Amino acid sequence: xxxxxxxxxxxMLGVALGGMRAGGSAANEAxxxxxxxxxxxxxxxxxxxxxxxxxxxQLYVAGAEGVDRYDSNGQRNRRIETTGAARAVAxxxxxxxxxxxxxxxxxxxxxxxxxxxxxxxxxxxxxxxxVTSLDERDGFLFIADAGNRRIYRFAGNGVYVDxxxxxxxxxxxxxxxxxxxxHYFYVTHTGRRRVERYxxxxxxxxxxxxxxxxASKFFGCCNPTHLxxxxxxxxxxAEKGIPRIKVYDPKGAMLAHLGQEAFPKESVHMDLAxxxxxxxxxxxxxxxxxxxxxxxxxxxxxxxxxxxxxx
Amino acid sequence: xxxxKKSMGRRDFLNNCGRGGAFLLxxxxxxxxxxxxxxxxxxxxxxxxxxxxCGQCATHCVLDMSAVKCMHLYKMCGYCxxxxxxxxxxxxxxxxxxxxxxxxxxxxSRKYIEDPYFEYKIDTDLCIGCAxxxxxxxxxxxxxxxxxxxxxxxxxxxxxxxxxxxxxDAFIRLPANNPYFDRLV
Amino acid sequence: xxKILTKKNTIGILFAGLFLLACVAGALALERFPPxxxxxxxxxxxxxxxAARGEHWAWIDMGVLLVSLLAGTVIVLxxxxxxxxxxxxxxxxxxxxxxxxxxxxxxxxxxxxxxxLAHSSLVVxxxxxxxxxxxxxxxxFFGRIFCGGVCPLGALQDLVLLKPLRVxxxxxxxxxxxxxxxxxxAVLFAAMGASYLICVYDPFVGFFRMNARFHIWVLSGLxxxxxxxxxRPYCRYLCPYGALLCIFSRFSARRVTxxxxxxxxxxxxxxACPYGAIHPSTITPDAPPKAPADSLVRLRxxxxxxxxxxxxxxxxxxTGAAAGPWFSRDHFTIRVAEKLVAEETxxxxxxxxxxxxxxxxxxxxxxxxxxxxxxxxxxxxGSRWFGLWVGLVLSMTMxxxxxxRPRQEYEADKGACLACGRCYASCPIDERNFQGDFDVxxxxxxxxxxx
Numbered sequence: 001x002x003x004x005x006x007x008x009x010x011x012m013l014g015v016a017l018g019g020m021r022a023g024g025s026a027a028n029e030a031x032x033x034x035x036x037x038x039x040x041x042x043x044x045x046x047x048x049x050x051x052x053x054x055x056x057x058q059l060y061v062a063g064a065e066g067v068d069r070y071d072s073n074g075q076r077n078r079r080i081e082t083t084g085a086a087r088a089v090a091x092x093x094x095x096x097x098x099x100x101x102x103x104x105x106x107x108x109x110x111x112x113x114x115x116x117x118x119x120x121x122x123x124x125x126x127x128x129x130x131v132t133s134l135d136e137r138d139g140f141l142f143i144a145d146a147g148n149r150r151i152y153r154f155a156g157n158g159v160y161v162d163x164x165x166x167x168x169x170x171x172x173x174x175x176x177x178x179x180x181x182x183h184y185f186y187v188t189h190t191g192r193r194r195v196e197r198y199x200x201x202x203x204x205x206x207x208x209x210x211x212x213x214x215a216s217k218f219f220g221c222c223n224p225t226h227l228x229x230x231x232x233x234x235x236x237x238a239e240k241g242i243p244r245i246k247v248y249d250p251k252g253a254m255l256a257h258l259g260q261e262a263f264p265k266e267s268v269h270m271d272l273a274x275x276x277x278x279x280x281x282x283x284x285x286x287x288x289x290x291x292x293x294x295x296x297x298x299x300x301x302x303x304x305x306x307x308x309x310x311x
Numbered sequence: 312x313x314x315x316k317k318s319m320g321r322r323d324f325l326n327n328c329g330r331g332g333a334f335l336l337x338x339x340x341x342x343x344x345x346x347x348x349x350x351x352x353x354x355x356x357x358x359x360x361x362x363x364x365c366g367q368c369a370t371h372c373v374l375d376m377s378a379v380k381c382m383h384l385y386k387m388c389g390y391c392x393x394x395x396x397x398x399x400x401x402x403x404x405x406x407x408x409x410x411x412x413x414x415x416x417x418x419x420s421r422k423y424i425e426d427p428y429f430e431y432k433i434d435t436d437l438c439i440g441c442a443x444x445x446x447x448x449x450x451x452x453x454x455x456x457x458x459x460x461x462x463x464x465x466x467x468x469x470x471x472x473x474x475x476x477x478x479x480d481a482f483i484r485l486p487a488n489n490p491y492f493d494r495l496v
Numbered sequence: 497x498x499k500i501l502t503k504k505n506t507i508g509i510l511f512a513g514l515f516l517l518a519c520v521a522g523a524l525a526l527e528r529f530p531p532x533x534x535x536x537x538x539x540x541x542x543x544x545x546x547a548a549r550g551e552h553w554a555w556i557d558m559g560v561l562l563v564s565l566l567a568g569t570v571i572v573l574x575x576x577x578x579x580x581x582x583x584x585x586x587x588x589x590x591x592x593x594x595x596x597x598x599x600x601x602x603x604x605x606x607x608x609x610x611x612x613l614a615h616s617s618l619v620v621x622x623x624x625x626x627x628x629x630x631x632x633x634x635x636x637f638f639g640r641i642f643c644g645g646v647c648p649l650g651a652l653q654d655l656v657l658l659k660p661l662r663v664x665x666x667x668x669x670x671x672x673x674x675x676x677x678x679x680x681x682a683v684l685f686a687a688m689g690a691s692y693l694i695c696v697y698d699p700f701v702g703f704f705r706m707n708a709r710f711h712i713w714v715l716s717g718l719x720x721x722x723x724x725x726x727x728r729p730y731c732r733y734l735c736p737y738g739a740l741l742c743i744f745s746r747f748s749a750r751r752v753t754x755x756x757x758x759x760x761x762x763x764x765x766x767x768a769c770p771y772g773a774i775h776p777s778t779i780t781p782d783a784p785p786k787a788p789a790d791s792l793v794r795l796r797x798x799x800x801x802x803x804x805x806x807x808x809x810x811x812x813x814x815t816g817a818a819a820g821p822w823f824s825r826d827h828f829t830i831r832v833a834e835k836l837v838a839e840e841t842x843x844x845x846x847x848x849x850x851x852x853x854x855x856x857x858x859x860x861x862x863x864x865x866x867x868x869x870x871x872x873x874x875x876x877x878g879s880r881w882f883g884l885w886v887g888l889v890l891s892m893t894m895x896x897x898x899x900x901r902p903r904q905e906y907e908a909d910k911g912a913c914l915a916c917g918r919c920y921a922s923c924p925i926d927e928r929n930f931q932g933d934f935d936v937x938x939x940x941x942x943x944x945x946x947x
Contacts, residue, residue, distance in 0.1 A: 123530075123533070130530070147529060147530050149532070149533070168426075168427045170388075170452070170532075171389050171452070172529050191389070191391065191392065191427055192427060193393065211405075212401060213400050214401070219400075219451065220393070220395050221391035221395055221452040241450060241452070242451070266450075327747075329747035330636055330637075330747035330748070330749065332747075333632075333636050333743075333747050334636055337629060337632050337636070340609060340613070341625055341628070341629040343613075344609060344612050344613070344625055345625055347612070347619045347620070348619065348621075348622055352621045352622070353618075353621070361853075363852070363856060365849055373599075373701075374705075374707075375705075382544075384543070385540045385541055385543060386531055386540060386543075387531075389531075389532075390531065390532050424534055425534055425535055425536045425538070428532050428534065430538070430541075432541070461546050462546055462547060463547070463548075464546075466599055468695070469604040469607060469608055469624070469692055469695055470604075470692035475691060475696070478850040478852070478853045479853035479856075479857075484618070484619075487548050487621075
């Protein structure tokens with residue numbers, strides 16, 4: 001039996017590695033970019049599941065007790081306690097904080113005073129079943145409800161506007177994020193293993209993503225679980241099952257890949273965000289930390305490692 | 312003659328004492344343990360949270376075909392098109408071809424419901440309890456597949472042979488009137 | 497009894513956990529992630545939860561055991577028929593053996609009882625308690641009826657017996673001690689939460705199920721071959737339940753008797769008994785009954801005997817303590833801890849199943865080392881009692897070999913008689929054997945003449 005299990009594990013690894021090699025060589029050899037670690041922030045909340053970075057580079061972490069805010073130096077400067085476990089957080093231009101719980105949205109002022117709250121559980125329009133992500137722009141909230149398999153649009157005061165329906169979402173991973181140019185928002189269509197882009201009329205513009213264990217593809221039942229968009233339109237994605245993080249160009253060609261060896265086993269809820277310095281923030285719940293990476297060219301990375309080595 | 316009678320009498324007396332003692336000992340033991348029966352009987356079951364999907368359930372059961380089967384919790388299933396419990400890791404194509412399936416006995420059947428949902432059903436008669444599908448589903452999917460002792464088949468042995476072999480110590484006793492784990496999200 | 501951290505002890509905690517889980521499930525029904533809303537009229541299939549089928553089989557098994565035991569009693573005490581016993585044996589091998597695959601059996605039930613006595617959280621099923629208690633209860637009154645024709649293991653060996661060799665009494669007694677030792681060992685292991693030794697090394701259950709692993713097949717084959725020439729080797733020298741029955745049946749009120757009061761001391765029954773369980777009469781024409789020893793001599797014997805018991809008991813007590821840590825290596829916790837230590841100190845290519853599974857639970861190696869120490873301590877304590885038991889068995893066996901009480905006729909040994917009924921078929925006084933044409937007076941006269 002030992003042999004069988006080894007064979008199974010070995011086969012699995014072999015397939016995954018083989019897939020990665022095949023995926024890489026078929027597309028464009030090795031990925032041209034690499035991840036360079038650039039610090040991390042420890043998280044004190046239990047069960048952290050979501051992060052957000054506002055325009056002042058303040059980091060927000062959503063967890064069981066509520067939301068913690070850290071300044072750009074990584075010092076915690078506020079805790080906002082919510083009625084239930086916080087699942088996602090978003091912040092508008094004026095610093096008002098929207099916190100999503102499973103079936104409830106709470107809106108706080110920048111100093112943590114509750115302004116308003118709404119949300120009723122159910123399967124109807126504007127009702128919530130399992131909210132997993134939200135984002136805000138120009139007074140509108142975009143809310144991903146994995147249970148109802150919809151992207152909702154709400155006014156900032158809690159008035160329901162409209163929705164996109166019929167996503168294939170097999171599990172409670174469903175991410176929505178606004179693009180840099182105000183026109184588009186991005187959604188992880190996990191059941192179909194692709195990233196989709198929608199315009200402000202809630203119409204799909206385009207999508208990309210392939211199924212498979214290969215490095216550039218999305219593997220398993222429901223990936224990618226999280227995504228974020230850089231200023232130049234590059235998209236970073238996170239996956240569960242094989243926990244890994246990748247950066248794609250706007251057309252969906254893979255630029256950089258950080259494999260499962262970099263993360264604790266069975267890592268999930270690896271939410272992503274970007275800051276003004278174009279750093280990628282990655283929530284690693286099992287490490288209770290938010291890691292920061294810079295995306296650099298492979299050559300630059302090589303120089304840096306050599307310099308490290310010399311010093 | 313009188314001497315013999317006396318010795319036999321003592322022997323009988325000792326015998327009666329011994330019998331009484333044995334009777335009390337037995338009665339006490341059985342009575343004390345029998346009193347616990349009000350708690351209800353117990354059966355073997357697998358704690359899916361401890362199960363490591365090692366595959367030994369398939370080979371260590373005293374029955375010819377293991378009483379441990381894969382169970383499917385429909386309300387937890389994502390009805391995935393790319394089911395990692397059904398398909399090999401990098402399937403050639405997403406269809407019913409034997410080379411794509413992870414199950415060695417083709418015990419899982421796949422039925423198209425609507426785009427992009429498929430329903431998966433397990434044929435208990437074909438399932439050998441190897442846990443390969445469970446590994447795929449738990450590691451990469453929702454974990455709606457999990458190993459359970461099928462009590463229609465289990466003989467509830469004194470000491471479960473799989474329990475001895477289980478590397479994760481995942482075999483536990485559950486009350487006979489509620490012998491299954493309900494795996495929740 | 498002995499409180500240790502074992503897998504059995506966690507069961508209570510697990511129940512509490514399950515209860516909590518059920519409460520949480522009720523309170524947080526919302527938390528459950530909904531399955532897809534299908535556009536088509538597809539509905540979720542009904543969850544299949546096969547109910548335990550054991551319940552009615554348990555009642556049937558208990559009924560069959562009860563009827564078989566009663567039948568055996570009637571055969572031994574009233575019918576006195578070997579032929580009927582053979583039929584009962586055949587039925588037992590068929591039903592309890594091949595049909596029910598040798599489970600539940602009273603031999604294994606010893607372990608459940610020992611385990612439950614040591615761990616108050618365990619519940620022994622009614623059927624197991626019944627299988628454990630009924631044959632013992634019967635033994636207190638009527639001897640080892642269960643062994644005679646109800647136990648499938650005994651019946652199987654009995655049925656393949658072709659040409660029994662007589663085992664010398666000293667060897668028979670010496671080998672007979674093993675079953676008591678085995679009983680002690682099985683109780684120790686079960687009570688400590690280690691393996692159920694009896695089930696693991698049962699030589700016949702693999703035969704009934706036709707699926708044993710190789711080394712058990714070899715054991716099985718050896719025992720069956722041996723059974724052809726040595727009467728019931730497992731029952732007489734290894735069976736722990738036989739050891740219990742042997743003790744209990746010593747106090748039996750009625751049991752196998754060979755034509756009492758009419759015995760002509762012909763010795764045919766002794767020849768017929770393949771188990772050496774019939775002792776000859778001590779009264780023979782050339783050896784008149786010995787005068788009983790005087791009280792001083794008896795007192796000296798008693799003191800010597802008590803001294804022997806004390807010395808061997810003490811040796812056992814100390815040896816047991818030394819053997820405890822070695823025995824404990826069968827325990828799951830110790831196995832994992834030892835593998836973990838080996839992996840941590842010597843390195844590894846790939847972690848073993850057990851250690852990987854342990855570490856995957858997010859537990860620290862230090863935790864299991866502490867647990868292992870507790871288990872080892874408990875094993876050492878338990879093993880002392882096991883050693884004491886072995887010492888007692890040894891000394892009592894030696895003492896029993898020294899004394900032989902007078903018998904007026906051929907008698908079946910209370911402890912050793914397996915109630916197979918062969919002696920009935922050989923007795924010349926029994927009218928059914930010879931249709932009454934056996935001339936007792938002629939036999940006596942002939943023997944007289946022969947001197």
